[in-house]
Amino acid sequence: MDPSKVDIPLLKDLTIDNITENVHLINSGCPDPRLKYILERLVTHAHDFARETRLSTDEWMTGIKFLTEVGQICSDVRQEFILLSDIIGLSLLVDSIDHPKPRASTEGTVLGPFHTHDAESEANGSTISHDPDGEPCLVLCSVKDTAGKPLDAVKVDVWETDSKGFYDVQYATREGPDGRAVLQSDADGVFWFKAIVPVPYPIPHDGPVGKLLRVLKRHPYRPSHMHFMFDKPGYDHLITALYLRNDPYETSDAVFGVKESLLVDLGRVDADQARRYGVSEGAKLLTYDFVLVSDEEAKRLRESEAMKAMEALGRRMKLYNGLPVPDVD
């Protein structure tokens, strides 16, 4: 690189008090206004964090080592940074910001680190969990729009643990997906599959995030739940989960995911359903009516809430690809 091409402000003698504005200055050459704004806020918060805590070099090095360990335990089937984001409530917050829900629609919740992209596409009625120790549970749900119209051909990704509380990917011996599938809603907006009753389980706590939870005296448990993810062109992507009411961890989820509207009571399969879906009468039954928001409505809501929030912060902003950036002209 030709040093004569260095076209940036003069930076020297940076101190506790002037470093932040100077880092902004050198980053201000970023041509993408959104990335520039994100970096500006990130640097400000990182610096304010250090200034407000008077962070010591030892503490900083502890942080560097912790983040390095978090990165190094990640693999194709383990995402410890998502786990870290989950246990500090950041994941739930980002989902809430990005997927605002009008009153009548299904609320979202944390994705968690266990969704995979290799689940088999299955027909309605298929068995997604092959754990012989799991308690059978028929899942019989519908998916509609906010006007109550059934939505067909919605891609429904579902995943849950086995009866021991482990996802398939947590087994070193995993040969392929289990406890997960990709289904499609039928012409009536209905989808159904044979699963097992979810159980509470600890998030992976043998790594750095588990160590952090221990020093914070927090438990790593999540209440019993089943994950659902919905995709249909024209509708806002919905990541959610259903939680069993009265689970011992219902009000202390390690990743803050439980919402009242997502709590369910399991029912029992009646004679008619048993015949119709080929399961035993009296078996556990999970039913829920999901409601998707149109892309358009979600966008309108996301943008109006973003601008409202920016106004409340006293920032003069405009939207750029639907996301706020400073309004400088």
Added chain:
Amino acid sequence: MDPSKVDIPLLKDLTIDNITENVHLINSGCPDPRLKYILERLVTHAHDFARETRLSTDEWMTGIKFLTEVGQICSDVRQEFILLSDIIGLSLLVDSIDHPKPRASTEGTVLGPFHTHDAESEANGSTISHDPDGEPCLVLCSVKDTAGKPLDAVKVDVWETDSKGFYDVQYATREGPDGRAVLQSDADGVFWFKAIVPVPYPIPHDGPVGKLLRVLKRHPYRPSHMHFMFDKPGYDHLITALYLRNDPYETSDAVFGVKESLLVDLGRVDADQARRYGVSEGAKLLTYDFVLVSDEEAKRLRESEAMKAMEALGRRMKLYNGLPVPDVD
């Protein structure tokens, strides 16, 4: 874990507006007041960052992937998280906070990711760089206290790149340390060694941090410098570096390390010095008088500046092992 032992606040239905206080609540069981305060600030800043940017799920995932890559490129000899901290000015800030300097003392600067713990202990006068292409440079320095008293037996860690701008650890073929040594000041507080004239070099930019610099349109160069680290019981640990004046990157250091007081002009070895130190007359000469601060003075200054900063922030704090924590009683 026995769920009946779950002794934490009820958490459910968390939203953009109430998640932060609830994460604080669940973290408040942490028995270490300092860690509790650090976490409280960290969570607040992470959440405010997401709220102020209206961070999208895609952007969050980009961040998760970026941090994972940063962790995964780290190795025994590469520390990409330190590099990341360096290029956002956090490293310089933390050093400034942790090692406040009274007027008469030597300023600190960034450690950088290339210090190692395997440098050989060498006698004064030894040759620390064996690069035949480097321009020889005699380094002849002293180390004193703030009253001007020479300090003997100070452990002095020095490190620099070779003539191509690479540290020994950047070579896959590295067999042992080169361009680095651990020296000791003599009875007169003097230490000297044979090095090479430092050259400007890019920080490692083949990884995620380099990619970030590129999208920000920042160059990865550091001006020519030599690192010094001082240790002596009773004196505040000093991490610093000397920079060659008029380097093309003097005012645009990628990691914000340059300070006016650390700029040096290289001299020339005179006949007397040539004889005395066994180098050629006319060779390049780097001299500097370092001044260490006593532990006691550094502690006093660090604590008073911490309390002053807390007061300016309007926080009611007390010191705990010399670092601020909320004063709750």
